[in-house]
Structures are given as structure tokens and as C-alpha cells.
Amino acid sequence: MQAPPIDSAVLPRGRSASEEEAVDDPSRGSRSDIPWWLWALVGALFFAYTTLSLRIHQRMLSNSFDLGIFDQVVRSYAHGHLPVSEVKGPDYPVLGDHFSPILALIAPFYRLWPTAMTLLVVQAAVIAASVLPLTLWARRTLGSPAAAVIGVCYGLSWGIASGVGVDFHEWAFAVPLLAFSLTAVGTGRLRAGAFWAMPLLLVKEDLGLTVVMIGISIAWRGKRKLGIVTAAVGLVGTLLATMVILPAFNPHGSWDYSQFLKDPQGGEGGLGDLLYRCTIGLITPETKITTLLMVLAPSLFLALRSPLMWIALPTALWRLSSNLTTHWGTSYHYSFTLMPIVFAAFIDALSRRRPSKNSLIRYLAGSAAITLLILPQYPLWQLVQPATWQDDPRIAVAQRLMDKIPDDATVQASSQLVPQLTDRTSTSLYGWADSRPNPQWILVDTWVPPQRRWPQDDLTERDSLDRARAQDYFTVAEEQGFVLLKRRY
Known part of the structure; x- marks a missing residue:
């Protein structure tokens, strides 16, 4: 059977499918010039994220869970040891808690500046960097004004703000990886999409399932062998982490977080519980519906018209089926990885629809309005609050x-x-x-x-x-x- 052609609607204007395949090698990078205003946007967002995070820490509002834990993890790596966290328990091996060896990348910076603030600055940098691929994609397909609006809406989105405003989390590394991977997939550079997806396996054990969905998307877009291999690696990575590596390091010999998928009443659950979780349990209580609406709102629900939105399915399913109530809402860092997916799907949907100038303006104005309406409810708004700058x-x-x-x-x-x-x-x-x-x-x-x-x-x-x-x-x-x-x- 002949592979389906790459959809021309998802390719940058002025470039053919064959030309895209010619630059599919991720090592060659993008040849598009990055405009000054995009560097300014990334710099401004980095400054905002850093200022917010450091100010929260300076006011002693950061916490043992999770900044204290991750500081101990990175400190261990910086001293050449396997990561342990005293907060989790005496000499607790953190590779038995979550599989996040990517945190070792922070160790050289921590050696130079041994403080928890190093983690917050690194987090701000990698999150700000995720704006680049998405905005460049929007610029190539929709024009610079539209790209600027999308870049600002993404950078100020509530999911990003929630994570930046609450300590440090390993998922921060997944945000730019997803942005680069989905941009590559959305523009037909499928090998590059797989290349950027693979390090997600080193960020956290659940993200292997996201890699599976990226692999399926690659296969659907024409590179079946590459897509199947990517999906297989993602699935094996998650199984290896949750069934072998984490239990091997864990003092209890198990993957502790499997408890969140058990019956809320504390039992092991049965077929009835499974059916409930996979149906009505995904949308009750109403907090779950609110979160789903909030996730899609910045895209005016257009993200649902892009196949890229399927990549959010594993994260959405485990959060909505969890028995831990904090997984259901819009607080904390749990929507970090959803924001690049939603905005990539938003750009993809707009590129496919090729709206008229007036329609595009309406979509962008709606997205900006929703972003600004939601903004005061989330941590970035603290930057303009007098209390943030008062010394206790x-x-x-x-x-x-x-x-x-x-x-x-x-x-x-x-x-x-x-x-x-x-x-x-x-x-x-x-x-x-x-x-x-x-x-x-x-x-x-x-x-x-x-x-x-x-x-x-x-x-x-x-x-x-x-x-x-x-x-x-x-x-x-x-x-x-x-x-x-x-x-x-």
C-alpha cells in the first residue's frame, strides 16, 4: 500500500513536501531567521518566569515538595552520586520515585551556583525556549503578526503560569521537547519529530505514552516504519521504567504512584471500577470538566480539529482517572505538558483551515481575550501585585x-x-x-x-x-x- 501524501496544508507556505523531506534531518536545524521581536519575546518571558520564581523563593513561599526534593536530587548529581532526597526519607533513592535522569543536566550549573535558585532559573530558561519553535511555525504559516499573538498567548497561558509559579518540576524539560517535536511533526519533518520526542523518556516515566502517540502521529502522516519504531520505543520505555527500574530502586520494591490508579476507597478495584473510570469517571466531579474546558479555551477549541491533539490523550487520561484530587484541577504543574500540545494543535488547525484575514483576526483576538481574562487567576499576575515586592x-x-x-x-x-x-x-x-x-x-x-x-x-x-x-x-x-x-x- 502506498503511503499517504503529506498534507500540504500543514507545510510552511512556499515549501513543497519534497523540500521538507530534504531538511528532515534534525541535525541540520531550521534555516529560518529568527526575527528580533521573537528573541525579545523569549527574553521577556524568561525574565518574567525567573523573576516570579525567584521572588516566591525569596519570600520563603517555596516548599519541600517539590523544590526541596529536586534541589537534593540535583545536588546529588552535582557531587557525582546517584540522586537521593532526605525529604522523601533517609538516603531515599529518587530513581525509585520517578524516572527523571534528565535532571542530571542541571548538575554543571549547580556546581557553579549551588542553590535551589539554580533550578528555578533553568526551569524559566527551558520553558521560555519552548516559545521559539511554536512561534516560528506560526510565523511561517500564518505570518508574523499572528505568530506574535500566538507566542504571547502561549507564553502567558495559565498552564505554563501554574507550573512556573509553584516550585520546580522535572516536567519543565518536557515542554520544549514537545514544542520542538510537535512543530517538526506538524510541518512534515517527521524524523526530526521522532528525534525530539525520544528524550521525553528521560523526563518522567509516564511520558513514554506520549512518545507512543507521537509515533502514531508520525505513522499516520506517512512514515509508518519510523512511527511504529517510535511508538514501540515509547511503550517499552514506560514499561521498563515502571516495571523494572523504579521497583528496583524503590525501597518498597514497587512503583508507588500506581496507587493513584486504584479504587478511591482504597481497594484494588474491579471491572466495575475500571468501567467507571473509563466512562463517567473521566468527567465527574465537575472539576474535571472545568479543567478540560480550560485546557482547550485558549485555542477557542480549534485544537480539537487537529490530529496533534490526540498526543495529549495519555496525560489527560491518567490525570482524570487518578484518585488524587490535585490531578484533576488547574493548579500546580500538571498542565505543563498540555500547553505545547494545545498550541501546536491550534497552529496546525489554523494552518489547515487557511482562514481569511478577518477570520484569522477573530480567532487570534478571541485567544488573546481568553488568555488575558484568565491571567489574573494564575501566578504570573503576582508580578503586578504590590504584596509581591514588599519585604517581610x-x-x-x-x-x-x-x-x-x-x-x-x-x-x-x-x-x-x-x-x-x-x-x-x-x-x-x-x-x-x-x-x-x-x-x-x-x-x-x-x-x-x-x-x-x-x-x-x-x-x-x-x-x-x-x-x-x-x-x-x-x-x-x-x-x-x-x-x-x-x-x-
Whole structure:
């Protein structure tokens, strides 16, 4: 059977399918000149992401889960060790938690600047870089004005803002990889699409299923052998990570996150539970419907008209079928990987439709309006809030007390204090059952608001501090709600 021709509607204007195949080698890169305004856009977004992330960290609003964990991971790599995280447990091997060896790429930068802020800057850089391929694709097919609008809407989209505004996450590396891969697939450079997809296997164990969908898309577009091989590698990668590598490193000998796919009541689930999850359970409760609408809204739902949207299916399915409620909503980093897919599908759909100038203006105006309407509800809006730039005098107190703790000491600290200490001490989470027992130091912020207090409530925390004082610890300092204890021996 003859392979179907590449759809001319998805190719850049002025370039034939044969010409696209001629540049299908990913090592040759794009020959399009990048205009100054696109560099300016990428730079402005990098500055915004970096400023927001660093300001949150400087205000001590970052957390043990996840910035503290990832700081310890990268610190391990930077010192030539397999990654461990004291936050997860004493010498906990993180390759038994999530398969994310791509984090080792941050190690050289961490050696130069050993602080959790390095991770935040790297995250800002890779997310900002993802704007380049999508905007260049839109410029080639829709023109510079349309590309500028799409680039801004993508860069300010709520899914990106949610992730950037909440610590650091390994999924950040998937965002540019997806943007480059889908741009290549959408423009007919299928070998390049497979090339950019393969490193997703090193970002997180679930992304192998996304690679499977990219492989199917490549096969559907004409390169059947390449597509089948790509899909097979993705499937084998996920199975190898979840069934072999993660259980081998995990202290419990299993992949812990499989629990999120079990019956919400705690059982193993049966056929009825499976049927429920695959049908009505995907759209109930209403939070799930809201999230689906929010994901598609920036594209005015045009993304659904592109076959590229199928690539979002694995991420959408595991999130909607999970029994962890935070997976269902629009907070945190869980929509990081959906945004490049949605906007790639948006560009693809517009390229296929070839709308008139007036229609294109309406689509872009609608996308921009939705982006601006949603923007104040998500973290990037903090950049224009006065409270973001006000210095809390308690921060100086906390810094002074942390300076009393020597390097390489064992510490238990409140969640917001953990990532302030992980770059130079062995830090775990105070009140967390799996934390290293009997640390040399304890530092607790007793004034944390109830909505941010975790893992202990106020009463439990006070009782545990009183027990520590009555047993092995004495008070070094108690000031502005911060309590610093040291072990007597």
C-alpha cells in the first residue's frame, strides 16, 4: 500500500513536501531567521518566569515538595552520586520515585551556583525556549503578526503560569521537547519529530505514552516504519521504567504512584471500577470538566480539529482517572505538558483551515481575550501585585536563625524552610513520618497560616515541639514565630 501524501496544508507556505523531506534531518536545524521581536519575546518571558520564581523563593513561599526534593536530587548529581532526597526519607533513592535522569543536566550549573535558585532559573530558561519553535511555525504559516499573538498567548497561558509559579518540576524539560517535536511533526519533518520526542523518556516515566502517540502521529502522516519504531520505543520505555527500574530502586520494591490508579476507597478495584473510570469517571466531579474546558479555551477549541491533539490523550487520561484530587484541577504543574500540545494543535488547525484575514483576526483576538481574562487567576499576575515586592521582616529573622545551623548538619524544618537549607545541609521535613529521626537541629515556623500548614496542624506541631524540648533538645532561639532547637548530644 502506498503511503499517504503529506498534507500540504500543514507545510510552511512556499515549501513543497519534497523540500521538507530534504531538511528532515534534525541535525541540520531550521534555516529560518529568527526575527528580533521573537528573541525579545523569549527574553521577556524568561525574565518574567525567573523573576516570579525567584521572588516566591525569596519570600520563603517555596516548599519541600517539590523544590526541596529536586534541589537534593540535583545536588546529588552535582557531587557525582546517584540522586537521593532526605525529604522523601533517609538516603531515599529518587530513581525509585520517578524516572527523571534528565535532571542530571542541571548538575554543571549547580556546581557553579549551588542553590535551589539554580533550578528555578533553568526551569524559566527551558520553558521560555519552548516559545521559539511554536512561534516560528506560526510565523511561517500564518505570518508574523499572528505568530506574535500566538507566542504571547502561549507564553502567558495559565498552564505554563501554574507550573512556573509553584516550585520546580522535572516536567519543565518536557515542554520544549514537545514544542520542538510537535512543530517538526506538524510541518512534515517527521524524523526530526521522532528525534525530539525520544528524550521525553528521560523526563518522567509516564511520558513514554506520549512518545507512543507521537509515533502514531508520525505513522499516520506517512512514515509508518519510523512511527511504529517510535511508538514501540515509547511503550517499552514506560514499561521498563515502571516495571523494572523504579521497583528496583524503590525501597518498597514497587512503583508507588500506581496507587493513584486504584479504587478511591482504597481497594484494588474491579471491572466495575475500571468501567467507571473509563466512562463517567473521566468527567465527574465537575472539576474535571472545568479543567478540560480550560485546557482547550485558549485555542477557542480549534485544537480539537487537529490530529496533534490526540498526543495529549495519555496525560489527560491518567490525570482524570487518578484518585488524587490535585490531578484533576488547574493548579500546580500538571498542565505543563498540555500547553505545547494545545498550541501546536491550534497552529496546525489554523494552518489547515487557511482562514481569511478577518477570520484569522477573530480567532487570534478571541485567544488573546481568553488568555488575558484568565491571567489574573494564575501566578504570573503576582508580578503586578504590590504584596509581591514588599519585604517581610520575618524573612531576615529566619535567615539569621538558619545561619546558626552549620553546613552538612542534619535538620528537620518546616516545609517552606526546607528549600532554603537543602543546598548545604541534610534537610528533611518536620512532622513528616518518613523524615530522618533525631536530627541535630530543628527549625520550625509556628506562624504558618492554616491553609499552608503541612504536614502537621497547629496543635500537633506545638505538642511535638514540647516533646522535643522535654527529651533531647534545647531552645537556641525563639523569635517572630520561628523556633530553633538543637539536640543536646
